[in-house]
Amino acid sequence: MNQAVFLIQTIDRKGLLSQISGFFFKHGLNILHCEQYSDELDGKYFMRVRIDVSNMEMTRRELYDDFKKYAAVMEVERFEVHYLDEKQRMAIMVSKTSHCLYDLLMHQQDGDLNCEIPLIISNHPDLEHVADQFRIPYYSIPIINGDKAAQEAKVIELLERHLIDLVVMARYMQVLSDSFCQKFENRIINIHHAFLPAFQGGNPYHRAWERGVKMIGATAHYATPDLDEGPIIEQDVERVSHRDTPDSLRQLGKDIERRVLTRAVKAHLDHRVIISGRRTIVMS
Numbered sequence: 001m002n003q004a005v006f007l008i009q010t011i012d013r014k015g016l017l018s019q020i021s022g023f024f025f026k027h028g029l030n031i032l033h034c035e036q037y038s039d040e041l042d043g044k045y046f047m048r049v050r051i052d053v054s055n056m057e058m059t060r061r062e063l064y065d066d067f068k069k070y071a072a073v074m075e076v077e078r079f080e081v082h083y084l085d086e087k088q089r090m091a092i093m094v095s096k097t098s099h100c101l102y103d104l105l106m107h108q109q110d111g112d113l114n115c116e117i118p119l120i121i122s123n124h125p126d127l128e129h130v131a132d133q134f135r136i137p138y139y140s141i142p143i144i145n146g147d148k149a150a151q152e153a154k155v156i157e158l159l160e161r162h163l164i165d166l167v168v169m170a171r172y173m174q175v176l177s178d179s180f181c182q183k184f185e186n187r188i189i190n191i192h193h194a195f196l197p198a199f200q201g202g203n204p205y206h207r208a209w210e211r212g213v214k215m216i217g218a219t220a221h222y223a224t225p226d227l228d229e230g231p232i233i234e235q236d237v238e239r240v241s242h243r244d245t246p247d248s249l250r251q252l253g254k255d256i257e258r259r260v261l262t263r264a265v266k267a268h269l270d271h272r273v274i275i276s277g278r279r280t281i282v283m284s
Contacts, residue, residue: 002054003032005271006067007080009281012038012045016074023070024051027063035283039276046274048283053083082271088165090115090265093155093172096126100170100191103258104265105134113262114269118162121155123174143174152180159184168265169223171257178225186275188223189268190230191261193253195219195237200228205249215239216249218256220264222275231280233273234264 008020017036024031033050056063064081071079090113094101101120107113120131120138131138139158143151159167169176169190181188194204195217208216217237224230236256240249267273267282274281 003084005082006049008047010076046281090166091164095173099254190223206246209246218260
């Protein structure tokens with residue numbers, strides 16, 4: 001069964017559900033799943049519709065153009081259309097730690113992540129053996145003589161050459177430049193090893209230990225020019241105690257990081273994330 005997902009956001013008002021479902025009925029398309037959310041504080045309306053397009057009597061471009069015209073009449077602020085048979089191409093960026101990388105690769109291999117992974121990029125050679133296990137090309141691109149701009153240019157060239165749709169920073173321990181973030185706006189997911197907005201920046205486990213926290217967490221978010229301040233997709237926590245050390249917090253945090261990142265990547269690949277300003281609406 002071929003399926004399409006429509007992500008819609010606009011100003012909330014009466015009759016939206018009826019109007020939008022009426023469009024699909026008019027075009028002979030069956031709604032398989034529909035989820036909506038009304039934000040009473042912002043007055044915004046968000047909707048995710050999954051439809052059966054197996055017997056659609058028009059091209060995908062024609063469907064998009066027809067809905068665009070319909071959306072303009074309804075004054076819909078923004079919409080996206082995605083087809084589930086079109087796998088996204090995902091690049092993974094890593095440094096020296098492998099827990100998040102392994103989790104993503106295993107879930108993709110098992111079919112849980114609807115994507116292709118044509119390459120892994122790192123600023124170190126340490127994890128090439130992991131890429132070899134999964135038969136994925138590995139590119140080690142170090143920063144030479146502190147020239148980060150030259151290194152980023154090589155990374156961007158690789159991403160563009162491989163037609164990458166999504167970049168995942170699986171504990172890639174470098175801050176991306178503003179221009180890099182802007183070039184791949186809303187297409188870079190980062191895992192931060194703390195429960196944002198607490199403990200932004202480096203060394204969060206040690207800082208958490210210094211403050212005597214009673215829980216630690218991890219946050220997956222879209223990368224933006226503002227460090228660790230992009231729209232949050234997924235978070236999780238575990239309770240800790242005064243008996244923990246920075247090392248034990250770090251060890252416990254690895255498990256939180258890997259599951260939070262994989263859940264966020266899956267939500268993005270399944271087209272369940274709608275970005276609204278600095279926030280996200282993550283549909284089920």
